[in-house]
Amino acid sequence: MYALMTTFCPLQAALHKMWTRQLYRKVLHCHLTRSTQPHRHVSRWVKLSAVRAASTTHSTGVLASLQVTQGDHVHIRDVGHVEQVLGNIAAGGREKLQVISDFDHTLSRSTHNGVRLPMTHDLVKDSRFISELNQKKTSEIWRYYYPREVSTTLPLHEKIPLMVEFWNKIHNIFLASDLSRQAVRAIVRENDTRLRDACDTFMSVLHKNDVPLLVFSAGLGDVIHEMFEKHGLTFPNCHVVSNFMTFDDAGKVVGFSDPLIHICNKNRSVLPDDTYFLKEKERTNVILLGDSLNDLQMADGVPQMDQILTIGYLNRHLERLQDFTEAFDIVLVQDETMDVANAILEKIVGSDG
Numbered sequence: 168m169y170a171l172m173t174t175f176c177p178l179q180a181a182l183h184k185m186w187t188r189q190l191y192r193k194v195l196h197c198h199l200t201r202s203t204q205p206h207r208h209v210s211r212w213v214k215l216s217a218v219r220a221a222s223t224t225h226s227t228g229v230l231a232s233l234q235v236t237q238g239d240h241v242h243i244r245d246v247g248h249v250e251q252v253l254g255n256i257a258a259g260g261r262e263k264l265q266v267i268s269d270f271d272h273t274l275s276r277s278t279h280n281g282v283r284l285p286m287t288h289d290l291v292k293d294s295r296f297i298s299e300l301n302q303k304k305t306s307e308i309w310r311y312y313y314p315r316e317v318s319t320t321l322p323l324h325e326k327i328p329l330m331v332e333f334w335n336k337i338h339n340i341f342l343a344s345d346l347s348r349q350a351v352r353a354i355v356r357e358n359d360t361r362l363r364d365a366c367d368t369f370m371s372v373l374h375k376n377d378v379p380l381l382v383f384s385a386g387l388g389d390v391i392h393e394m395f396e397k398h399g400l401t402f403p404n405c406h407v408v409s410n411f412m413t414f415d416d417a418g419k420v421v422g423f424s425d426p427l428i429h430i431c432n433k434n435r436s437v438l439p440d441d442t443y444f445l446k447e448k449e450r451t452n453v454i455l456l457g458d459s460l461n462d463l464q465m466a467d468g469v470p471q472m473d474q475i476l477t478i479g480y481l482n483r484h485l486e487r488l489q490d491f492t493e494a495f496d497i498v499l500v501q502d503e504t505m506d507v508a509n510a511i512l513e514k515i516v517g518s519d520g
């Protein structure tokens with residue numbers, strides 16, 4: 168993809184920037200229309216130097232007391248806004264808080280020792296349960312669709328049907344393979360799966376404080392559950408919305424849950440109903456974590472949202488820093504830990520939390 172971007176003509180580059188702005192404004196619009204209090208309005212295109220100038224080094228409030236937010240890899244476009252939101256969320260305490268997070272490369276690690284780690288679909292497609300021929304087919308499918316998935320130049324109306332095709336083709340190969348409940352478990356157990364460092368602390372603190380965690384993923388929910396179980400992080404306050412396999416009586420995979428969740432529709436449209444968010448309607452303060460601009464849609468279903476603090480993990484494609492800094496309140500560049508989220512959480516629930 169990067170190689171493609173470097174060959175852009177000026178017109179393509181202009182279209183690319185225009186599309187990115189459109190996506191961001193669409194996401195921001197969702198925030199504005201779902202919130203009872205207006206979210207900050209960002210309409211100007213800030214230069215990276217300006218972004219850096221507005222870093223946490225100028226903070227004298229809550230952020231200044233969080234040592235982990237002082238690093239060079241932490242980018243905050245509007246320190247004042249983050250100070251205000253964080254202060255309001257902290258004042259609301261654990262009772263008003265809910266957390267919404269992406270899974271792949273957000274709760275899970277993106278890399279380890281410089282090597283990119285697999286996402287939930289990768290674990291299955293590259294497993295011993297998929298034949299050599301089918302692995303070859305999935306590789307071809309991936310080669311065609313993945314650049315389109317991460318493309319910031321492809322218009323949404325063209326991208327969405329492609330993403331549906333992408334996941335359906337992969338899922339059909341899974342269905343044609345010898346996959347079962349036991350196989351999924353074996354795949355997770357046999358692989359060196361890794362959650363982001365201190366993710367166990369993050370999830371344990373949320374559990375201990377009865378703060379609901381919604382994991383919203385376009386990956387595979389069965390793999391996510393297995394990973395949480397493998398890492399001893401199965402908690403009742405954690406609810407996973409994702410693509411789940413359906414099994415027959417013998418445990419063989421025979422289908423996938425409907426609707427299909429892909430990178431472009433991770434929002435209220437794929438929730439079965441409003442039950443989850445209505446149950447948590449008193450929790451009007453949200454911390455949202457993601458590693459894609461599309462993840463910002465995950466909180467669309469929250470009724471009467473008061474405050475939202477968004478944390479974006481920029482794992483790679485560092486040329487997107489400006490896009491990320493415009494879209495997320497706090498951007499963490501190549502940070503494979505949950506240290507910042509944990510420090511923020513401690514501010515809200517207290518150090519004894």
Ligand SMILES: [Mg+2]
Nearest residue numbers: 269271272458
């Ligand atoms: Mg992700």
